[in-house]
Amino acid sequence: MTSETGFDTGLYDRFPTRGPRPAGELEKLEDAWCGPKGWQWISAINNNFIGVYYLGAAMLFFVLAGALALLMRTQLALPMNGVLPQETYNQLFTMHGTMMMFLFAVPAVEALGVLLLPQMLGARDLPFPRLSAYAFWAYLIGGLAFFGSLFFGLAPDGGWFMYPPLTGATYSPGINADFWLLGIGFIEISAIAGAIEIIVGVLRTRAPGMTIDKLPIFAWAMLIFAGMIVIASPSVILATLLLELERAFGWPFFDPLKGGDPLLWQHLFWFFGHPEVYIIFLPAAGAMSTIIPAIARTELVGYRLVVLAMLATGFISFGVWAHHMFTVGMPRMSVNVFSAASMAVSVPAGVQVFAWIATLAAGRMRFNTPGLFAVGGLVIFVVGGLSGVMVAMVPFDWQAHDTYFIVAHLHYVLIGGMVFPLFAAIYYWTPLVSARPLSERMGRWIFWLMFAGMHLTFLPMHLTGLMGMPRRVYTYLPDRGWELPNLLSTAGAYLFGIAVLLWGIDMARNFRPFRRKNAGNIYDGPGLEWLPNDLYSVRSIPVVTSLYPLWDQKGLSRDVATGRYFLPDNPTGGRETLVTSPMNAEPQFLLRMPKPSGWHVWAAVFTAAFFLLLTVQAYAAAALFGMLAVYTMFHWCWLLDRPMTQPRVDIGAGILAPSYAAGPASHGWWAMAITLVVAGMVVLLAGFSYVFLWSSRPELWKPPPDDALIAILGLYAVAALLAWLAVRLLTHDGPRSPVVSTLSMVLSVAALNAAGGLDVAGWLGAGLDPQASSQYAAVTALLAWQGLFLATAALMGLYIGLRLAFRYVLARQPATFEVVALFLAFSAGQGAFVAVLPRLFPGI
């Protein structure tokens, strides 16, 4: 294989090294990675801690949302039952669905990634430990506040997909809907932060030698998962922003009286919402593809096909969103295309199912608890897949739409595709983080209760649905034949509840995390995560030569544990890990990682407070906390890219590597690039919305200002050029480089803001009034989005200036400049898009 980075892979032959390790090496490592004491558990950033907190919080929300489900089932047990009033029932199904999807399913799999990936990849930690800690705290605080709204009667009640006009200001006047809109927007920010972490982690912190075809299948799944979050969640962020703007300020995006269109919401929501289903399913499937081979003690059949299937799922799932809209009266050609794609998307899922069955057949299955949950999940998922193909057929969907048939279908898919695999994962990986494994005996009970309870609850619902019972009704009349199936469903729900309760007891009795010793590899798994590990993850970072290293590389555990591989120490004295190249995982540089500090926690608290205060319309207080949030983030960034003393270090066996990187080689640049992909998706979808709104009411459109388009574009071009120039000037390394390059960067910021100002002035001159029409609302939204970037750019200018004052601007350390330049160049491009689209389209 040719080298990707110029690294000589022959150097791998130096490992495992021979001879004794120097004394004190291990102690230094333990010192750098020591666990939190006392209150420090709050500011902990090690993935061993954050991963467990994260998963714990997700399970908490699972239990809470499950309790809401039991309340609903109690109400529906008998016809004309009086346990819950109608309004409460509406809040319950909305909260149950929303919490299960946004606060349980996605965070739970993300947490699994944060917890497992570093160990699986042979890294000491994920590349941005504070970012995942921030994501966790933001999610926990935001989620609890969201749940708390139930106790004040303020919970949203428009269903988990919140369709306007029902959720518009006219029909939902209270702040209940705002809780949903701001809460979910906020939770998505946390999901994106986690996704960035996972993408960069999987691509850049793999153990040397772990080429892309030796990437563990779970890591593949998490990579695709994170990529899908980056593409999909901008859509829901945009949708919630637009609806909130309409509710708060009367900008008519969805109100047809002024040219808005409620269908826009459905498009935006489902462009996110359908991929969301696969976002949930893929990591769980990745866990299945990891657990089944381990339990059956054989390699996964068709690794490459499974990888392709997961990639194909990732793609096709973005082409099916409108199957949720078959009943709204779309043009026939679209309906056909979406129906075809919806059937096609079940093929990759089928490929995975067959790979699992073939693996089970090829190996010798052990029916222990993880095995049972894996196989049980498979069975349930297949049933859900079958009813899914049924509703992908348009005429059938016309009948089943909005009935209990759909409720049955979605629970089969979600519970079989995500909940059962998650439980399999919990039982399989607990020995990795806990001093004791969970109880095998109780595990079997839990499985059978859950399995029986699940079928008893949801199998009859297919029937109730076909008999015509609509979903989201708080009660029903007797003698329609709906009594028996409903009673059975309720009984099943309680069985499920008992199973979850038993699981809680099992956890309380046996789950002992954060100890020095864990239970170890009791299932004989083949992945790197089963190497002996401690808070610093592995003692040394192995050279990987197999997809199943612990099965195929004899003596690996011993050599790793005695420090005979890469990075057996911490040459710069702090926390570090190796960064490797994305395809072939060749060592590139040593990443120095941050020590715990409280800034990210404060940032999370303040952002959560900001959103919460916005929701209750305390705007002044919200502004204050918003500023505090910005300040804490600013401080957090301030700790980055400090002058360093050891440019090259020994990363093991005498191999030297830089301890610094800038530009596309560095991890920070990647994080910025991914963030900008998110931003780019938002603005693209905003462009789509603009065109969509035009297409529904073209006659309302007014001509754009015929003004300084050329000047605006020119200024943006100058801004991009100056940003690029700033980096060149800095790396040129002349005596005045820091000053001149900083100046160039600041001028770039000024040019950006001048261009934006000119753009806004033009529209104001043409009488822009965002409340007047959907056209003006859309234009204002585009301008406001760009304004956000210009403000951020201004902050960055300030940041760079301060760095100059502190003498942190150094020619040998251009990483910050590269990142800022990338941001400014993007903002210029985005600004050009925002200026051009509404002026040239529809070309009046």
Next chain:
Amino acid sequence: MRGWSWMLSGLLIWAAHFSALYAIASLDAQTSADDHTLWTSAALVATLLCLAGCGLVLARTGFGAAPALPDRLAALGSLGAAVAICWQALGALFG
């Protein structure tokens, strides 16, 4: 970046085809009914172009012995994409 685009080429072609069909269907709905034939032929052209793209990728990889993962994914991906493209084109052409 080049490595990834190559590895995902089949799927990217599928995505391009899907976007084209979506755009064409929307335009078809936006314009007068007389133009329907025009838009179906556009869909046909888009489909043939994308199929040709899949063919090109397949021709470049071939099915030699034990190709590396990126090549294998490119080949299998464009094969799968070709099938999916035909399948979805049916909906657009005979709708």
